[in-house]
Amino acid sequence: xxxxxxxxxxxxxxxxxxxxxxxxxxxxxxxxxxxxxxxxxxxxxxxxxxxxxxxxxxxxxxxxxxxxxxxxxxxxxxxxxxxxxxxxxxxxxxxxxxxxxxxxxxxxxxxxxxxxxxxxxxxxxxxxxxxxxxxxxxxxxxxxxxxxxxxxxxxxxxxxxxxxxxxxxxxxxxxxxxxxxxxxxxxxxxxxxxxxxxxxxxxxxxxxxxxxxxxxxxxxxxxxxxxxxxxxxxxxxxxxxxxxxxxxxxxxxxxxxxxxxxxxxxxxxxxxxxxxxxxxxxxxxxxxxxxxxxxxxxxxxxxxxxxxxxxxxxxxxxxxxxxxxxxxxxxx
Amino acid sequence: xxxxxxxxxxxxxxxxxxxxxxxxxxxxxxxxxxxxxxxxxxxxxxxxxxxxxxxxxxxxxxxxxxxxxxxxxxxxxxxxxxxxxxxxxxxxxxxxxxxxxxxxxxxxxxxxxxxxxxxxxxxxxxxxxxxxxxxxxxxxxxxxxxxxxxxxxxxxxxxxxxxxxxxxxxxxxxxxxxxxxxxxxxxxxxxxxxxxxxxxxxxxxxxxxxxxxxxxxxxxxxxxxxxxxxxxxxxxxxxxxxxxxxxxxxxxxxxxxxxxxxxxxxxxxxxxxxxxxxxxxxxxxxxxxx
Amino acid sequence: xxxxxxxxxxxxxxxxxxxxxxxxxxxxxxxxxxxxxxxxxxxxxxxxxxxxxxxxxxxxxxxxxxxxxxxxxxxxxxxxxxxxxxxxxxxxxxxxxxxxxxxxxxxxxxxxxxxxxxxxxxxxxxxxxxxxxxxxxxxxxxxxxxxxxxxxxxxxxxxxxxxxxxxxxxxxxxxxxxxxxxxxxxxxxxxxxxxxxxxxxxxxxxxxxxxxxxxxxxxxxxxxxxxxxxxxxxxxxxxxx
Numbered sequence: 105x106x107x108x109x110x111x112x113x114x115x116x117x118x119x120x121x122x123x124x125x126x127x128x129x130x131x132x133x134x135x136x137x138x139x140x141x142x143x144x145x146x147x148x149x150x151x152x153x154x155x156x157x158x159x160x161x162x163x164x165x166x167x168x169x170x171x172x173x174x175x176x177x178x179x180x181x182x183x184x185x186x187x188x189x190x191x192x193x194x195x196x197x198x199x200x201x202x203x204x205x206x207x208x209x210x211x212x213x214x215x216x217x218x219x220x221x222x223x224x225x226x227x228x229x230x231x232x233x234x235x236x237x238x239x240x241x242x243x244x245x246x247x248x249x250x251x252x253x254x255x256x257x258x259x260x261x262x263x264x265x266x267x268x269x270x271x272x273x274x275x276x277x278x279x280x281x282x283x284x285x286x287x288x289x290x291x292x293x294x295x296x297x298x299x300x301x302x303x304x305x306x307x308x309x310x311x312x313x314x315x316x317x318x319x320x321x322x323x324x325x326x327x328x329x330x331x332x333x334x335x336x337x338x339x340x341x342x343x344x345x346x347x348x349x350x351x352x353x354x355x356x357x358x359x360x361x362x363x364x365x366x367x368x369x370x371x372x373x374x375x376x377x378x379x380x381x382x383x384x385x386x387x388x389x390x391x392x393x394x395x396x397x398x399x400x401x402x403x404x405x406x407x408x409x410x411x412x413x414x415x416x417x418x419x420x421x422x423x424x425x426x427x428x429x430x431x432x433x434x435x436x
Numbered sequence: 437x438x439x440x441x442x443x444x445x446x447x448x449x450x451x452x453x454x455x456x457x458x459x460x461x462x463x464x465x466x467x468x469x470x471x472x473x474x475x476x477x478x479x480x481x482x483x484x485x486x487x488x489x490x491x492x493x494x495x496x497x498x499x500x501x502x503x504x505x506x507x508x509x510x511x512x513x514x515x516x517x518x519x520x521x522x523x524x525x526x527x528x529x530x531x532x533x534x535x536x537x538x539x540x541x542x543x544x545x546x547x548x549x550x551x552x553x554x555x556x557x558x559x560x561x562x563x564x565x566x567x568x569x570x571x572x573x574x575x576x577x578x579x580x581x582x583x584x585x586x587x588x589x590x591x592x593x594x595x596x597x598x599x600x601x602x603x604x605x606x607x608x609x610x611x612x613x614x615x616x617x618x619x620x621x622x623x624x625x626x627x628x629x630x631x632x633x634x635x636x637x638x639x640x641x642x643x644x645x646x647x648x649x650x651x652x653x654x655x656x657x658x659x660x661x662x663x664x665x666x667x668x669x670x671x672x673x674x675x676x677x678x679x680x681x682x683x684x685x686x687x688x689x690x691x692x693x694x695x696x697x698x699x700x701x702x703x704x705x706x707x708x709x710x711x712x713x714x715x716x717x718x719x720x721x722x723x724x725x726x
Numbered sequence: 727x728x729x730x731x732x733x734x735x736x737x738x739x740x741x742x743x744x745x746x747x748x749x750x751x752x753x754x755x756x757x758x759x760x761x762x763x764x765x766x767x768x769x770x771x772x773x774x775x776x777x778x779x780x781x782x783x784x785x786x787x788x789x790x791x792x793x794x795x796x797x798x799x800x801x802x803x804x805x806x807x808x809x810x811x812x813x814x815x816x817x818x819x820x821x822x823x824x825x826x827x828x829x830x831x832x833x834x835x836x837x838x839x840x841x842x843x844x845x846x847x848x849x850x851x852x853x854x855x856x857x858x859x860x861x862x863x864x865x866x867x868x869x870x871x872x873x874x875x876x877x878x879x880x881x882x883x884x885x886x887x888x889x890x891x892x893x894x895x896x897x898x899x900x901x902x903x904x905x906x907x908x909x910x911x912x913x914x915x916x917x918x919x920x921x922x923x924x925x926x927x928x929x930x931x932x933x934x935x936x937x938x939x940x941x942x943x944x945x946x947x948x949x950x951x952x953x954x955x956x957x958x959x960x961x962x963x964x965x966x967x
Contacts, residue, residue, distance in 0.1 A: 179537045181476075226717040233474045234671075234716055236537050240476060241664030241709040248706040259702075302833045309819045309830045315781055316817040320880060321805035321835025361657075365545055372538055377821075407549040414542035417535045418525045 137289060144281065153277040157349060159390035160284040161342050165363070166370035166382035167291045168338035172331045173368070174376030175304055177311035178232050182223075182239035183367035185246040186336040188358040189216040190343025195256050195353055198264055205283060209344040216340020217333040224332035228325060247359040261354025264347040280345055291338050295379040298334070307331055339367075362406055366390075369413040375425025384424055441575045446697040447690060448576050454682075454689025455586025456651060458593050459644040460662060461669035461681050463637040466596065468667070469675035470613035471630050473522070477540045479662035480547035481511070481638055485645020486560075486654045487551055493562040500562040501588070504646035508639040515638030518543075519631045544659070551656040559653040567650060585647045590682070592640055597678045599636075609633045613676050664708035672715045674722030683723060687711075730793070732757045732919050733809065733888050738777055738787035740770075740943075747773045749943045750787065755888060755919050762934030762951070763923045766963055770943040771923050772814060775890050779811050780804045792887065805835040810886035812877035814893040818865035825861045827876060828852060828883045835884035848883065855879040855909060871902040878909060882918075889913060890921045895929055903929055931955075939963070 144156055165183060172178050180186075190212035197208045223242060227235040251259045266276055273279040298304045309317040310324045318324055347353045366389065374385025389409065396405050420427050460482060467475045488507050489500035526536040570579035600606035608629040648654060669688055673680030692707045715722060733755040740748040747770045755761055765771050776782040778789060780801030789797045796804050810831075819827050828848040838844050852858045855875040860868060868876060874894050881889050891910060895903045907929055914920050924930050930937060930951065937954040939947040947957040954960055 173534065177534050179534055179541075181541060226713055230716060230720055232533055233537070234720070236474070237476070237663075237667045237671075238713060238716060241667065241712055244661060244664055245706045245709040248703060252700075252702050302839075305822075305826065305830060306834060308821055312819040312821050313817045315801075316813065316819065316880075317830070318801040319779060319781070319805055319811055319813075320831035321802050321837075321884060322830065323800070323802045323834075325800075361545070361549075368538060368541065372535075376534070401553075403549055403552050407546060407553065410542050410546040410549060414539060414546065417538050417542065418521075421535050 133289075133292065137285065141282075141285065145278075150275065150277045153275070153281040154349065155394045157277070157281045157284050157345075158394060159387060160281070160288045161346075162366055162370060162386040162390045163288040163383055164284070164291045164342040165339055165367045166374070166386040167288075167295045167379060168335045168342070169367045170371040170376055170379070170382045171295055171298055171338075172328075172335040174371055174378075174381065175299065175311065176307040176328060176331050178228070178328065178332070179236045179368070180239045180332075180335065181236060181364065181368070182242040182246075183339055184359045184361075184364040185239075185243045186216045186219060186339035187343040187346075187363055187367075188246060188250065188355075189219055189336075190340035191346045191353060191358045192250060192256050193340070194344040194347050195262055195264065198347060199255070199262075205345055205348070209283075209287075209341045212344035213337040213341040216343070217337030219340075220332040220334075220336025221329060224329045228328045228332065243359060243364065247355045250355045250358070257354065259355060261352055261357075262347075264351050264353060266348045266351050276348070280349055283345055284342075287342060291342075292379055292383060294334070294338070295382075298331075299379055303327065303330065362402070365406060365409055365413070366393075369409050371423070372413055373416045373423055375423030377422060378425060381423050381425045388424075442697060444576050446693045448578060449582070449697075450690030450693030451686060452578065452582035452586050452689070453693055454686035455589040456582070456644075456647055457589070457665060457669060457685035457689050458682050459585070459589035459640065459647050461666050461673075461685055462589075462593050462596055462678070463640040463644070464666045464670045465673065465676070465678060465681045466609070466633050466640075467637040469670050469673075469677075470609060471633055472613075473519070473630075473634060474537055475540050475634075475637070476537065476663060477544035477547065478637070478641055478666055479659040480544045481641035482645045482648060482662060483551060483654065483656060483659040484547060485511070485642035486649040487555055487645070487656075488642065489646040489649050490555075490560045490562055490654075493564070499564055500650055501564075501584070501643075501646045504643045507642050511642040512635040512639040515635035516631045518638070519634035523627060523630070544663075548656050548659055555656065557655055557657075559655045560649070561653040562649050564650065581650045585651050588643070588647055589685075592643065593678055593682055596636070596640070600678075605629065605632055661705045664705065664712060668708040668712035668715070671720070672711060672722050677722075680723055730757075731755055731790070732792050733778070733790070735778065735789045736787055738774065738789065739785045740773055740777055740782065741785050747943050748777065748784070751940075751943075751945055753778075753938070753945075755921060757887070757919055758914065758917055759919045760914055760933055760935045761919075761921050762930040762937040763921055763940065764925070764927075764930055764937060764954075765940035768942075769940045771940055772892060773943075774940065775811060775892050775921075775923065779809060779890065802834070805831070805884055806837065808885065808887035809890075810835070810881035810884040810888065811890040812874075812881045812892060812894050814896065816873040816877045818868075818873060818876050818880075820865055823862050823864060824857060824868070824876060825849070825852065827865065828879050831880050831884040835886075851879050851883050854912075855882065856905075871898055871905065874898065874906060875909070878906070878913075882913060886918055888919045888921070890923070892923045893925065894922075895924060895926055907933060 144152055165187065169180060169183055172180055193212040193215045194208050197203050197211065223238060227238045250256060256262060268276060270276050270279045273282060306317065306322045306327045309320065309322055310327065314324050350357060370385030370389050371382040373389060374383065375381025393405055416423060464475065464478050467473045467478065485504050489503045492498040492503035493500045522536065522539065526539065566580040566584060570577050600610050612626050612629050665688060669681060669684045672687065673684035688708060688711060691711065692704045695707050696704050731754040735751055735753040738748055738751045751774055763771055773782065777784040780799060784797070788795060791804065791807055791809055794807065796807070819830065825848050828851050829844050832838050832844050832847055838847065849858065849861065852861050855878055857872060857875050857879060860872060865873065865876065878891065878894060895906050898906065903926060910920055910922065910933065922930060922933050934951060937949065937951050938945060939954055939960050941963040946959045946963065947954050
């Protein structure tokens with residue numbers, strides 16, 4: 105009696121089905137994003153571009169966070185630290201070689217990715233909770249480093265000149281918005297690719313039961329390190345345009361509480377099991393906050409986000425995506 | 437040539453600080469070390485304690501330490517309720533990791549922003565007879581407020597240790613920390629025991645808050661500096677060990693005092709993280725851990 | 727027992743603090759053999775399995791798999807070499823469907839890379855263990871015996887040379903025990919050496935070509951079922967003084 109082995113026709117059928125599954129959502133997303141872009145251009149104000157920039161930045165951050173947090177189950181509290189690595193890499197580049205933004209972003213990504221690898225290597229062999237605790241302290245330490253580093257402005261901060269316009273793109277704010285839009289698309293594509301690949305399945309397996317996953321041949325430490333580095337790199341890349349967005353960078357803003365909280369709250373509220381969740385969370389919460397900051401204080405704003413997050417975790421642990429799925433299941 | 441004056445003052449400050457850190461960390465030794473509840477909001481409760489002391493001190497002239505000692509039973513009850521909620525929502529289903537952590541992070545954050553909205557960003561301080569003066573031994577100065585931190589901190593650890601050794605509930609807590617299943621066999625209810633332990637943990641945080649504002653002026657965001665400290669002490673001390681907590685707290689206090697003296701105060705927050713990472717990387721079981 | 731061992735250990739020691747769980751275990755498993763491993767609760771059987779599979783590091787001793795020294799090898803590498811195990815208490819991947827549970831070892835331990843082929847192979851495995859109807863269900867909807875089959879299915883999907891079945895029949899009814907036993911026999915027929923760790927004696931006797939007895943962390947007897955069952959030390963260990 106031989107070990108089980110699949111027939112060639114069964115394999116062929118599967119292949120065709122898989123190809124169809126891959127193309128549809130990508131096409132849909134491309135259309136949605138094109139529409140968003142045209143809407144922005146129609147409004148055309150600096151404020152619109154900058155508001156959209158913030159929301160798109162959160163799409164990147166939330167999606168990046170979810171690669172490690174949602175897929176692997178490792179909670180990273182130091183998103184602000186990775187973001188800030190990107191911000192300050194950009195500041196250093198601005199003060200030294202003045203590369204174009206497109207060249208700075210990969211540098212920022214690499215720097216942040218290395219930080220992820222470093223922290224991960226020290227802590228990912230232990231329980232997930234130790235990794236999370238280490239990330240909590242990481243933010244404080246990184247900001248201490250920056251505060252003590254006069255070259256990047258220390259606690260007084262540094263000013264960055266933002267040009268008014270740029271060739272081909274028109275207003276610089278429009279350019280920033282486009283850059284972040286592309287970054288958002290890229291991060292969504294990456295997250296989706298991870299989720300559907302064996303990298304993502306391996307993460308899901310080790311999230312459920314690391315020991316059983318190892319016995320099934322999943323190299324858990326490697327996958328975790330890869331996810332941490334990738335997640336960190338994307339967050340760093342999101343930070344690279346930030347100095348040009350705010351024009352004045354100081355540790356208080358770069359390591360801001362709003363980044364730390366939103367990056368976690370958005371995927372948790374939107375849903376952590378799939379790439380759509382962080383996007384929904386970022387778009388909803390981000391937009392709401394943009395609207396709210398003109399009426400209520402930013403502290404109250406963050407308080408509401410925090411409360412929403414706690415409510416969702418307690419009552420709807422799978423987020424909005426989870427709620428939608430439940431409704432669908434009940435109807436079926 | 438080494439400046440003995442500076443060095444000895446730094447060492448003494450470190451020990452005094454270490455005593456205060458005992459108070460700060462004992463709650464986490466209970467919650468995280470013994471009960472495996474990653475209460476990262478612990479520093480926020482310390483801040484709450486500090487502001488409770490501030491409020492009663494400035495509005496009614498009550499001694500800050502007294503205010504928090506009175507508040508402690510309420511904190512205990514609140515802690516028990518909070519554990520109930522945490523258990524019902526997360527622990528029972530075994531889904532603790534992601535959501536449980538996020539839950540406490542949310543609490544940490546809500547408390548910090550709440551305090552910010554109520555009290556604002558300014559530094560607050562309390563008035564009491566022992567704040568200010570100190571004793572001089574040779575060229576070493578020991579401020580009274582730091583000494584109180586040391587005494588109360590050590591007393592708190594001692595109190596918890598006594599409680600664990602002498603009372604049934606205390607021994608049950610120790611049992612739960614080692615093997616919840618075994619506790620059930622002798623008729624204890626692990627959930628009930630954990631609830632009491634968590635209540636104690638929060639009560640210690642509130643009292644530690646009083647010590648904090650006695651030692652230095654506070655504003656809402658300094659709670660975050662304590663996250664690293666609290667877990668560094670817990671891990672370095674070997675998680676469940678109370679003597680370990682004291683030793684680790686002293687070590688951290690001395691390390692921070694030396695850093696502040698020789699490198700400047702702006703480097704102090706990084707010390708705890710450095711110690712935490714070093715411990716996790718080199719000897720995760722800590723000094724006195726198994 | 728002839729030919730080189732496919733899995734062997736020499737002097738494996740494991741301590742937990744002051745307590746010695748394994749005090750030097752020597753073990754040999756021939757290719758395609760059926761070995762039973764028995765012993766009272768707490769005798770160290772599961773600890774030994776954990777050391778063999780890499781879930782726990784051993785404090786002393788050597789472990790060899792088909793000529794390769796795997797003593798310091800990570801668990802996932804051992805799985806890829808062909809050492810599979812099922813768990814005493816089933817540990818399915820709760821967030822994945824039954825079929826995906828089978829696909830994970832196919833992709834990682836067995837090293838298949840073509841997604842279409844993986845899906846097809848997974849269906850085959852499910853048919854073999856009798857879970858084809860539950861392919862798209864979540865593990866929480868499975869019965870005890872189905873969860874055991876899923877455990878064995880996951881181990882099978884790793885295309886192992888050796889399968890360690892850790893109490894795969896605990897808590898099952900008589901007929902369910904027979905189902906699992908038949909499945910294990912079939913797996914052995916297809917070339918997999920099997921170590922059966924069990925308390926259900928009739929299953930051990932029927933299944934094993936050779937039985938090893940572990941008591942308090944040491945091997946006290948080894949031989950055919952009859953030899954072992956009538957061994958005075960074994961009788962004493964099970965029935966007490």
